[in-house]
Amino acid sequence: APGLHRDPAQLIELIRRERITTLHFVPSMLQAFVADPAVAGCDSLTRIVCSGEALPVDAQRQVFDKLPNAGLYNLYGPTEAAIDVTHWTCREEGRDSVPIGEPIANLQTYVLDAGLGPVAVGVVGELYLGGTGLARGYHRRPGLTAERFVASPFGDGERLYRTGDLARYRADGVIEYMGRIDHQVKIRGLRIELGEIEARLMEQDEVREAVVLAVPGAGGLQLAGYLVPSTPVADDAAAEALRATLRERLGAVLPDYMVPVHLLLLEQLPLSPNGKL
Structure with missing residues (x-):
């Protein structure tokens, strides 16, 4: 029912009654869901997908502790790239953040500096996206389209979308989300x-x-x-x-x-x- 996803107690009752196997959560709601003492009774769950916000490592830990039979998957992507563009199967790595993973098929990810040059592994830069999923632009907003959809610096005639998100590559090629550029403040x-x-x-x-x-x-x-x-x-x-x-x-x-x-x-x-x- 409309709004039921915001009521963990009713949601848990529905999952148990209907033997639901798969959930797709915004991380803020996942945190509220797993904080409910009755969540451990949702033993039918086998798959929990998260997207829309950064997935806190504490939420991942609580899912592992309270719903050990459910796989947890972290997706990342903006609407301008047909929504989800990277995927990660969550696992305990002893780190203080949950990666956003690697790109899905037909999408490319690049971590670039202010001059659109690739940064080294472990160095934070802005995340750019390329590939089939990119939107054509913003409807009747050519200025914003030109600002956010830029020519690829790699000479391939393609376009890239600048996400405004900060990221870095791990040595194994996995991408870590580091926050929004506009979440940097000067005081x-x-x-x-x-x-x-x-x-x-x-x-x-x-x-x-x-x-x-x-x-x-x-x-x-x-x-x-x-x-x-x-x-x-x-x-x-x-x-x-x-x-x-x-x-x-x-x-x-x-x-x-x-x-x-x-x-x-x-x-x-x-x-x-x-x-x-």
Whole structure:
């Protein structure tokens, strides 16, 4: 039924009743789903597909722990390239991120620098896409089309789509998603990767979900972290103690200018009707 995908309890009941085998989730909704204590009863599941957002390694870990019979697959791709263009079969690698994998048939991926030159393995650049799946452009928006769909620098007469996503190649050819270019912010002249702060927060056992934003504040932009604790916080004193603990831990692994000024505790992160953050 419309909206049922946003209610984990009803979704679990439906899966168990109908013996559903396959789910396709936006990662934000997957996190809400696997956090429900009754999810382990969905033993009919054999395949869970994720796309639409970066898949947190904690969500992967929870799927492995609570739904061991279900394969987990991470897909990546923008609408401008007929949606999903890379695939990855998730497995425990002991890393702090889930790769987006390798391109599907008839699609090409390139990690390029600002001059459209290929970067070395392990170096972060912008992800470009080529191949059969590319759109022709944006309807009646020639300027935006020219900006995002560029001539291939490889002399093959083809076009590439610039995704605005940061990525890097591993030595085995697998692509790691590193965040959005526009998620890089400058505060007091210092360049900050919001995704790096989120990753450090997600490493804490006390944190189930985390989002960091740069918000206007006194004297300019300030970092604000929005957190969903792993267990409910009893009162204001416990909340303040948790904030102090998290700030101390972040300060041990990040420069002080990357430790959020504000840490707000939420019962859940706000999601759009289709389950995206």
